[in-house]
Amino acid sequence: MTDAAVTMPVSGPDLDRQSASRFTRLVASPAFQKWAARFPLTRRLVRSEGHAMFDLVAGFCHSQVLYTLVALDIPKLLLVHELPLSTLAVQGRMPPDRMAVLLSAAGALGLLKQRKSGLYALTTRGAALAGVPGLAGMIAHHDVLYRDLSDPVAFFRGEVDTELADFWPYVFGAGAATNPDSAAKYSRLMADSQLLVADDTLAAVDFRGVTRLMDVGGGTGAFLAAVGAAYPKLAMTLFDLPAVVPAAQDRFGAADMTNRVQIVPGSFRDQPLPQGADMISLVRVLYDHSDETVADLLAAAYAALPTGGRIVISEPMTGGAAPHRAGDAYFAIYCMAMRTGRARSADRIAALLQQAGFSSLRLPKAARPFITSVVEGVR
Numbered sequence: 012m013t014d015a016a017v018t019m020p021v022s023g024p025d026l027d028r029q030s031a032s033r034f035t036r037l038v039a040s041p042a043f044q045k046w047a048a049r050f051p052l053t054r055r056l057v058r059s060e061g062h063a064m065f066d067l068v069a070g071f072c073h074s075q076v077l078y079t080l081v082a083l084d085i086p087k088l089l090l091v092h093e094l095p096l097s098t099l100a101v102q103g104r105m106p107p108d109r110m111a112v113l114l115s116a117a118g119a120l121g122l123l124k125q126r127k128s129g130l131y132a133l134t135t136r137g138a139a140l141a142g143v144p145g146l147a148g149m150i151a152h153h154d155v156l157y158r159d160l161s162d163p164v165a166f167f168r169g170e171v172d173t174e175l176a177d178f179w180p181y182v183f184g185a186g187a188a189t190n191p192d193s194a195a196k197y198s199r200l201m202a203d204s205q206l207l208v209a210d211d212t213l214a215a216v217d218f219r220g221v222t223r224l225m226d227v228g229g230g231t232g233a234f235l236a237a238v239g240a241a242y243p244k245l246a247m248t249l250f251d252l253p254a255v256v257p258a259a260q261d262r263f264g265a266a267d268m269t270n271r272v273q274i275v276p277g278s279f280r281d282q283p284l285p286q287g288a289d290m291i292s293l294v295r296v297l298y299d300h301s302d303e304t305v306a307d308l309l310a311a312a313y314a315a316l317p318t319g320g321r322i323v324i325s326e327p328m329t330g331g332a333a334p335h336r337a338g339d340a341y342f343a344i345y346c347m348a349m350r351t352g353r354a355r356s357a358d359r360i361a362a363l364l365q366q367a368g369f370s371s372l373r374l375p376k377a378a379r380p381f382i383t384s385v386v387e388g389v390r
């Protein structure tokens with residue numbers, strides 16, 4: 012572990028600083044804490060702050076409980092049958108007393124419940140682990156992120172050669188993503204989780220009046236398939252790396268959309284984007300890349316659109332001046348582990364769009380910022 016406990020000197024000619032407020036220092040003092048915990052008007056607040064703090068302290072254990080349930084396929088099993096401890100212990104290849112600890116932890120986290128009969132069942136929240144598309148896959152691939160974060164101080168200092176970047180090989184350039192196996196692995200995870208992203212994007216954006224939608228970095232076509240189903244007259248273009256797009260043919264074939272979709276393999280780093288679309292979508296693409304790559308990509312999108320053409324950015328975003336948990340305490344860290352990308356606020360994305368020449372920017376409030384947020388612009 013990095014020596015994190017050392018006190019950093021907080022002095023220097025450039026350092027802008029101001030003493031912490033007297034109130035903050037008062038609240039932090041043990042005497043105040045003790046008094047406030049007993050005083051009727053503050054007692055409740057102190058307790059709820061205590062619970063919230065303890066949740067932060069223990070959060071990493073919660074994540075590991077979640078990970079273990081998924082790794083052992085327990086949610087999937089319990090979706091079919093309610094089961095006794097003995098069966099679950101066999102499934103997990105662990106002694107029953109250790110499985111009982113795992114199951115109680117999952118119970119405490121609201122994922123499972125034990126019936127009076129002794130059988131274990133999923134709660135509504137636990138059922139999401141088995142039913143929400145892409146959720147289990149996302150939890151399962153966090154083993155990589157846990158390793159990257161095992162020395163978090165070194166991680167934040169930028170001293171860790173993170174593994175997560177290898178899971179998404181294209182971040183180092185299209186040439187790194189020619190391996191169909193690794194493209195299949197990341198594409199599956201993306202496609203599985205796309206359903207909810209597509210739902211929220213469809214709710215936030217009006218596609219009426221669009222003749223051809225081009226989805227750049229559209230993976231295996233899950234987003235286009237969802238938009239195409241909602242707008243049956245829409246023509247579509249899918250643009251993604253050559254190692255990725257072949258899998259899209261099956262999806263469009265199964266959805267009976269082959270005639271409406273043009274698939275163009277290529278890299279936006281090395282070639283202009285195809286012309287002909289009056290709307291371009293970039294779904295979970297910008298956050299993988301540096302500001303420079305994004306500026307080039309948005310300029311290419313501007314060049315490919317006609318006057319009046321629209322651009323839609325849909326991806327998880329940070330809260331900017333008002334940080335929020337999903338964007339700032341998860342996606343920003345995830346993107347940092349990928350080394351090349353960054354989670355951005357809607358305002359920052361709007362500024363990048365403006366720099367590329369787009370105007371009439373729209374930043375609708377996200378219904379579920381942990382799924383996606385949207386920014387729209389017009390050429």
Ligand SMILES: C[S@@+](CC[C@H](N)C(=O)[O-])C[C@H]1O[C@@H](n2cnc3c(N)ncnc32)[C@H](O)[C@@H]1O
Nearest residue numbers: 181201205228229230251252278279280294295
């Ligand atoms: C995080 S995935 C998102 C996929 C899809 N839009 C979705 O939301 O499910 C990023 C996508 O961008 C594609 N991509 C990355 N670099 C690219 C490049 N240089 N040219 C074209 N596509 C690229 C990847 O292959 C991948 O499909």
